[in-house]
Structure formats: C-alpha cells, structure tokens
Amino acid sequence: MTPSLTTRSWQQQLDFDQRHLWHPYTSMTDPLPCYHVKTANGCDIELSSGERLVDGMSSWWAAIHGYNHPRLNAAAHQQIDRLSHVMFGGLTHEPAVTLAERLIKLTPAGLDRVFIADSGSVSVEVAIKMALQYWVGREQPQKNQLLTVRGGYHGDTFAAMSVCDPVNGMHHLFKHALCNQQFVDKPRLSFWQDWDPAEEHQLRQVFEQQHQRLAAVILEPVVQGAGGMRMYHPNYLRVLRSLCDEFGLLLICDEIATGFGRSGKLFASEFADITPDILCVGKALTSGYMTLAAVVTNADVATAVSAEKAGGALMHGPTFMGNPLACAVAAESLAMIAEGHWQQQVAQIEQQLQQQLNPLQQLAGVNEVRVLGAIGVVEMQQPIDVAAAQQLFIQRGVWIRPFGRLLYIMPPYLIEPEQLSRVTAAMAEYARSVSA
Numbered sequence: 001m002t003p004s005l006t007t008r009s010w011q012q013q014l015d016f017d018q019r020h021l022w023h024p025y026t027s028m029t030d031p032l033p034c035y036h037v038k039t040a041n042g043c044d045i046e047l048s049s050g051e052r053l054v055d056g057m058s059s060w061w062a063a064i065h066g067y068n069h070p071r072l073n074a075a076a077h078q079q080i081d082r083l084s085h086v087m088f089g090g091l092t093h094e095p096a097v098t099l100a101e102r103l104i105k106l107t108p109a110g111l112d113r114v115f116i117a118d119s120g121s122v123s124v125e126v127a128i129k130m131a132l133q134y135w136v137g138r139e140q141p142q143k144n145q146l147l148t149v150r151g152g153y154h155g156d157t158f159a160a161m162s163v164c165d166p167v168n169g170m171h172h173l174f175k176h177a178l179c180n181q182q183f184v185d186k187p188r189l190s191f192w193q194d195w196d197p198a199e200e201h202q203l204r205q206v207f208e209q210q211h212q213r214l215a216a217v218i219l220e221p222v223v224q225g226a227g228g229m230r231m232y233h234p235n236y237l238r239v240l241r242s243l244c245d246e247f248g249l250l251l252i253c254d255e256i257a258t259g260f261g262r263s264g265k266l267f268a269s270e271f272a273d274i275t276p277d278i279l280c281v282g283k284a285l286t287s288g289y290m291t292l293a294a295v296v297t298n299a300d301v302a303t304a305v306s307a308e309k310a311g312g313a314l315m316h317g318p319t320f321m322g323n324p325l326a327c328a329v330a331a332e333s334l335a336m337i338a339e340g341h342w343q344q345q346v347a348q349i350e351q352q353l354q355q356q357l358n359p360l361q362q363l364a365g366v367n368e369v370r371v372l373g374a375i376g377v378v379e380m381q382q383p384i385d386v387a388a389a390q391q392l393f394i395q396r397g398v399w400i401r402p403f404g405r406l407l408y409i410m411p412p413y414l415i416e417p418e419q420l421s422r423v424t425a426a427m428a429e430y431a432r433s434v435s436a
C-alpha cells in the first residue's frame with residue numbers, strides 16, 4: 001500500500017494551507033480562494049471536492065503534453081530507480097547528456113553550449129551573467145547594462161526583475177535593490193499590423209546613444225507573456241538582431257514561455273528568422289513535471305566567458321544543477337516534441353480558438369481578442385473579478401486563471417476539440433456576463 005502523506009481531510013488541508021502557505025502573488029492575510037486538487041490526467045484536473053476541470057492553463061505554459069503522461073511517468077520511474085540526484089560538479093550522467101543533445105538538435109544552428117538551470121528565473125540570471133562576463137572577457141567591462149522593452153516579464157529574482165516591466169514588475173517596491181537597466185517602449189505594432197520603418201528609427205537612436213554601456217538586449221520573442229499577453233511584429237525582433245550585430249550587443253531571447261511549439265513555431269524567434277546569442281528555455285522543458293530550465297549559447301559566448309580575463313569560468317553552479325530526474329523527464333518530453341505531432345495539434349487549437357474567440361471581439365466588455373498558436377487572449381475593458389470569474393469557470397468544468405484585464409488560455413497540446421469548446425464557451429459566458 002502507498003503510504004498516505006497525511007491523515008487530514010482535504011478540507012482540513014485547505015484550512016492549514018490558508019493559514020501557513022504562501023501562494024504565488026497572493027496575500028497571506030486576505031487570500032483569494034484556493035482549490036484542492038486530487039489528481040490530474042491528460043487535460044483533466046480533478047478537484048478533491050469532486051469537480052473535473054478541463055485545463056486551460058497547462059499549469060502556466062508548462063504541461064504541454066498533459067498530466068500523468070505514460071511516457072513521462074516511465075522516464076521518471078526508470079530514472080528514480082537508478083539515480084535521483086548527484087552533484088554536477090565533476091560528475092555527469094546520461095540524462096544530462098541526452099537532454100543537452102536533444103536540446104541542441106532542436107534549437108537553431110550554432111547554439112550548442114548548454115547550461116542546465118533549476119528554474120526560468122535562474123536561467124535568466126545565468127543568461128545575464130553570461131552577457132556581463134562576456135564583455136569582461138572582451139575587455140569592455142563598461143558594457144554592463146541591459147536594454148529591454150517595456151511590458152516584458154523575465155522572472156522574479158532580482159536581475160530578472162530588473163528587466164521586467166517597471167510598472168507591472170513593481171519596481172517601486174524594490175527601488176534601491178534593483179539594477180538600473182535601459183528600457184524602450186513596448187513594440188507598438190502588433191503581430192498582425194503592417195510594418196512601419198519608423199519603429200526602427202527609434203530603436204536605432206537608443207543604440208547609437210547607449211551602445212557603449214550596453215552588454216545585451218533581453219526580450220521575449222514575439223509574445224510578451226505575463227507582462228500583458230501581447231503579440232508584436234516579428235520585424236521588431238529582426239531589427240533588434242541586426243542592430244545588435246551592428247553595434248556589438250548580445251541578444252538574449254527569453255523563450256521560457258514560448259519555447260517548444262506554443263506560438264505555432266518551435267521557437268517564437270523563428271517568426272523573425274533570427275538566432276539569438278543566448279536562449280533561455282524553461283516551463284515546458286519537463287512538460288510541467290518538475291522545475292528545470294536551460295540556457296543555450298554559442299561557442300563565441302562560451303569562449304569569451306571562459307577567458308582568463310573573465311574569471312576563467314561562468315560564475316554559477318546551483319546545488320541541484322543537472323538534476324538527473326528532471327533531465328530524464330525533459331529528455332523524454334523533447335523526444336516527443338521532436339516527433340512533431342505538436343505542429344498539427346497547435347495548428348488545430350489555433351484555428352479553433354480563432355473561430356470561437358474572435359467573435360467575442362464584438363462584445364462591449366471586450367477590448368481585444370488575440371490568438372497565436374495555442375495561445376488565446378480575451379483582453380477585457382475592465383479588471384476581472386478573479387474570485388467570481390473562477391467560481392463560474394469551475395461550475396462550467398474548466399480551469400482558467402485570469403489576471404488583471406486578461407482572460408487567457410494556453411491549453412495542453414493534446415486537448416480534444418470538445419474539451420477546448422468547453423473552455424472557450426466558459427470564456428464567452430464570462431465576457432457576455434460583463435458586457436450586458
């Protein structure tokens with residue numbers, strides 16, 4: 001018999017949770033309601049109170065292959081019976097090697113040096129360190145600031161926060177602890193608008209004035225995720241790439257949310273046909289099984305960072321770096337990505353989202369509907385009452401977690417059309433209810 005973790009009922013656990021556990025961005029004194037999960041399978045989350053919910057969130061972009069997947073389970077089981085963890089300093093193992101090999105094969109040519117990190121935020125810290133050490137190695141240590149766009153999100157650790165949107169990212173709370181970085185306005189043109197060369201002129205001015213102190217540009221390619229769920233014009237990214245080349249800056253693409261097919265491309269930077277110097281991946285890397293991320297860079301960056309003048313080595317090494325369990329699951333998840341079914345799945349989700357969400361654009365309470373790949377966004381005119389909306393969604397048998405004015409979904413790729421219809425119907429019902 002499997003030993004039980006607790007003798008408490010789920011109601012008692014919820015009560016304990018409310019008094020003792022922090023949740024993401026949640027008040028400890030006046031928290032939003034929290035639901036107790038029993039199991040999750042495929043695209044279904046089952047609550048301890050009995051409801052079955054179709055998952056619209058992939059647990060924040062992560063569970064692309066759904067929950068309790070037989071292949072990912074098998075990878076975890078096999079690995080745990082061999083080796084759960086061993087330090088990565090001076091030791092290596094098959095899961096890390098296989099993961100790196102598959103990652104290199106999937107990422108654009110030239111990106112073939114892999115740093116395995118333990119979360120998305122940590123991978124952003126590592127990417128930033130690489131960029132700073134690169135310029136120390138190149139004897140230009142004054143190039144130590146980052147350039148980024150407003151409306152971005154790169155994680156919750158301090159260097160990552162310093163490049164998040166200054167307003168959404170609550171910079172005022174940490175004013176004296178955050179590094180001062182350079183910001184430009186968010187890309188003005190959406191994914192679907194016609195390109196306007198004026199965009200380039202503004203960016204060029206910033207590069208001309210600031211390039212001597214700038215180490216790198218960091219941004220989310222094409223889709224700005226948690227900072228506002230905006231999809232911007234791929235030419236913007238193309239222009240940034242060529243300005244980085246012209247003025248000598250590294251380009252860091254944060255594909256932690258967009259990587260592995262979510263946008264309809266394997267990596268969103270493919271919309272612009274560009275290759276970054278440093279690429280961060282995370283979230284879907286283990287399909288949501290455990291926390292893992294990676295930074296992939298090229299030989300030029302790896303060489304400069306390893307130069308004597310740069311300290312001789314990248315100055316980072318997490319205790320759980322290259323954790324074999326997480327690497328084994330990630331390697332299997334990438335094998336599934338490489339098989340390519342995601343392409344048809346994401347295309348079908350995109351088509352269905354367009355059909356079912358685009359009509360909501362007409363409602364008075366809706367500001368804009370945006371669909372790209374397996375991402376559907378209904379931006380409302382007014383902030384959403386999350387507790388009330390969520391109660392409605394649970395009654396309708398779906399799991400969606402809105403924030404601000406955004407009602408948005410990014411379901412697991414294996415969602416069935418009927419399941420997805422259920423999710424979009426619930427979104428439509430909410431949008432109509434506040435438009436009346």
Ligand SMILES: *Cc1c(COP(=O)(O)O)cnc(C)c1O
Nearest residue numbers: 119120121153154155225256257
């Ligand atoms: C979620 C996210 C991060 C942070 O990843 P964590 O694993 O939560 O630390 C960074 N960048 C982007 C684009 C993200 O979506």
